[in-house]
Amino acid sequence: MAAVTPVPLRAGDDATVIERSLREPEAFAGIFDRYYDAIHGYAARRLGPSLADDVAAETFLVAFDRRDGYDLGRADARPWLYGIASNLIARHRRAEVRQYRALARTGVDTPAESHADRVAGRLDARAARGPMAAALDDMADGDRDVLLLVAWAQLTPQEAGDALGIPAGTARSRLHRARRRPRAALGETFEETA
Structure with a gap:
């Protein structure tokens, strides 16, 4: 069997x-x-x-099994992979909600695993953890999915919509609605501490 030459990945080569x-x-x-x-x-x-x-x-196992259905007109596989991951995460929704509720009660986050996570978790973020977790817990599942794909996975609203199989306009509406709760929670937190 001949050795396969690795394909160096460039942006848009997915x-x-x-x-x-x-x-x-x-x-x-x-x-x-890459991902x-x-x-x-x-x-x-x-x-x-x-x-x-x-x-x-499991995300990559599912992606591998479904690669024959991938839309080859889409150069970037990130939204597709995040969509698969979001569907798998939905199966674990109860665990996610329990985590947000625990964070809301304690205000303590799980230990950061990378330097970037440790740096990002300091200062004002410590004061905002509880209210933010409560806001995420109270949010509708679809709104939370769009918000976290945009905030944490750095997808655009269009890509988040693609990932979740919803129209871009719906993703933008969900994102707009979802952003209101954390803003309200942060406003209350910083008014109380000011």
Whole structure:
């Protein structure tokens, strides 16, 4: 069996790699290598580190199994992968809601795993954790999914809509509605501490 030459990934090459993986399944490793850390990080923020490994691994198993249905007209596979991850996270919704409720009660976050997470979690964020977690807990599932895909996965509202299988206008409406709760929660928190 001939060795497969790895395909270096450039922005917009995802469709090419996925198409190649239909003939050479091992080429899909390029997609895995490129996006695993981002998908794992998103799952960890949503569900905590204990479930992130499973969700991230399952995301790529599902993506590999469904790669023949991937729209090759879409050069960027991120929205597709985040959509799969969001669907898997929905199965774990109860765990996510319990985490938000616990954070709302205690105001204590799970230990940060990376330097960027440790830096981002300091100062005013400590005061806002409880109210933010409560706002996320009270939010409708669809609104929360769009908000977190935009905020944590850094997708555009259009990409979040693609990931969730909803029209871009619906994603924008959900995002607008979802942003109101955290703003209200933060406003109350900082008014109380001021």
